[in-house]
Amino acid sequence: DQQVKQNSPSLSVQEGRISILNCDYTNSMFDYFLWYKKYPAEGPTFLISISSIKDKNEDGRFTVFLNKSAKHLSLHIVPSQPGDSAVYFCAASDNNAGNMLTFGGGTRLMVKP
Amino acid sequence: KAGVTQTPRYLIKTRGQQVTLSCSPISGHRSVSWYQQTPGQGLQFLFEYFSETQRNKGNFPGRFSGRQFSNSRSEMNVSTLELGDSALYLCASSVLLGNEQYFGPGTRLTVT
Numbered sequence: 001d002q003q004v005k006q007n008s009p010s011l012s013v014q015e016g017r018i019s020i021l022n023c024d025y026t027n028s029m030f031d032y033f034l035w036y037k038k039y040p041a042e043g044p045t046f047l048i049s050i051s052s053i054k055d056k057n058e059d060g061r062f063t064v065f066l067n068k069s070a071k072h073l074s075l076h077i078v079p080s081q082p083g084d085s086a087v088y089f090c091a092a093s094d095n096n097a098g099n100m101l102t103f104g105g106g107t108r109l110m111v112k113p
Numbered sequence: 114k115a116g117v118t119q120t121p122r123y124l125i126k127t128r129g130q131q132v133t134l135s136c137s138p139i140s141g142h143r144s145v146s147w148y149q150q151t152p153g154q155g156l157q158f159l160f161e162y163f164s165e166t167q168r169n170k171g172n173f174p175g176r177f178s179g180r181q182f183s184n185s186r187s188e189m190n191v192s193t194l195e196l197g198d199s200a201l202y203l204c205a206s207s208v209l210l211g212n213e214q215y216f217g218p219g220t221r222l223t224v225t
Contacts, residue, residue, distance in 0.1 A: 101214065
């Protein structure tokens with residue numbers, strides 16, 4: 001049973017435009033959500049997080065939106081740059097259960113110059 | 114500040130052998146978690162340590178074990194290796210529980 005799903009395995013966007021990556025979850029106990037970026041043969045790099053008490057968090061070009069009623073979160077990257085090309089993972093945790101992260105399957109983002 | 118370091122970066126072992134992987138967290142971080150990444154199963158949680166105590170364990174057989182030392186460094190051990198254990202093993206650290214986790218570069222284990 002996949003508790004965190006990223007339904008789009010890949011996404012292609014033109015440089016300068018907005019990239020929107022989506023993530024759905026099923027476990028209502030999840031209360032902390034994170035996005036990571038990963039290049040091949042490297043560990044995931046933390047991008048941005050959001051607590052379930054918020055519905056939006058911004059950090060520079062990255063904004064994460066959380067819709068608790070729909071159990072859906074999204075990552076917006078504006079403007080997209082070729083260096084953003086990577087695999088993006090969303091992850092969720094239940095803070096009552098420590099630091100265990102449950103990851104989605106990832107979305108490969110390609111930003112074309 | 115130095116990031117999370119993992120040693121070795123690459124390892125080749127034979128079926129039936131055992132292996133120990135090491136992780137040094139970011140200075141000041143007390144929580145260390147381990148994850149396995151494979152093409153088929155994605156990123157899966159192995160276990161988590163905080164102040165030398167295992168707090169959570171993922172759905173992996175008992176061949177997978179770990180420990181954390183008083184300086185927060187952690188090791189994981191896999192005994193009786195199987196071909197399916199070939200994966201990228203990732204270590205992540207955080208200051209406390211409930212904070213963002215920072216990952217190391219991983220150890221690529223190949224079992225032949």
